[in-house]
Amino acid sequence: MVELILGLDEAGKGPVIGPMIIAGCLIEKKDESSLRRLEVKDSKLVTKKRREYLEEEIKKVVRSFEIVICEAEEIDSTNSAGINLIELEARKFAEIINKLNKGTEKIKIIIDCPSIGIKSWTDQLKTKIKNLSNLEFVIEHKADVNYLAVAAASILAKCERERKMDLLKEKYGNEIGSGYCADPLTMKFVEKFALKFGKEGLFRNSWATWKNACIKLKQVELEF
Structure with a gap:
């Protein structure tokens, strides 16, 4: 049986300018060796030039990936509605999981937890996922450092945010x-x-x- 891993991470949670990006990389367990050969690491540990190279290579290795863009206006509107950033992240992570989970194969979900309270945030996340029956969850701090699929997601998220920031720089x-x-x-x-x-x-x-x-x-x- 093919063992699937879905790693998820974000970029741009805290800035005052620009979007927050959530990315998910769905890989087969055997593809971890390819990511390891590429020396995929948490996006914060590699240069911009290296990230851009790895982004293209990661997209060739993974089974599929999803990127969700959360613009500043959406962050503000949800905040006005009483939804904090931690809950918004749970919604966006769940959105990617729901897109990539077809419900036919077992998937290990690994997320770099954005909250201090891992259990309460995990419980919140699960309420937003349509089909839990085939999912296993690993929600940890520093998951982007400890798991290749999450590190790959962090690179996709970071590169997408950098492209968005480049567009803003062209304008402003x-x-x-x-x-x-x-x-x-x-x-x-x-x-x-x-x-x-x-x-x-x-x-x-x-x-x-x-x-x-x-x-x-x-x-x-x-x-x-």
């Missing part, structure tokens, strides 16, 4: 940086343009980073 300039709050270039851009571009779906308007920047900019306007 390289000054948007990486989109992460720890990036001084990004923070400088947010602090300057939070109001001007605030309604264009660029920023995560539900983030305190954007809200605080808007408050400061409005205060400056009042002073003048």
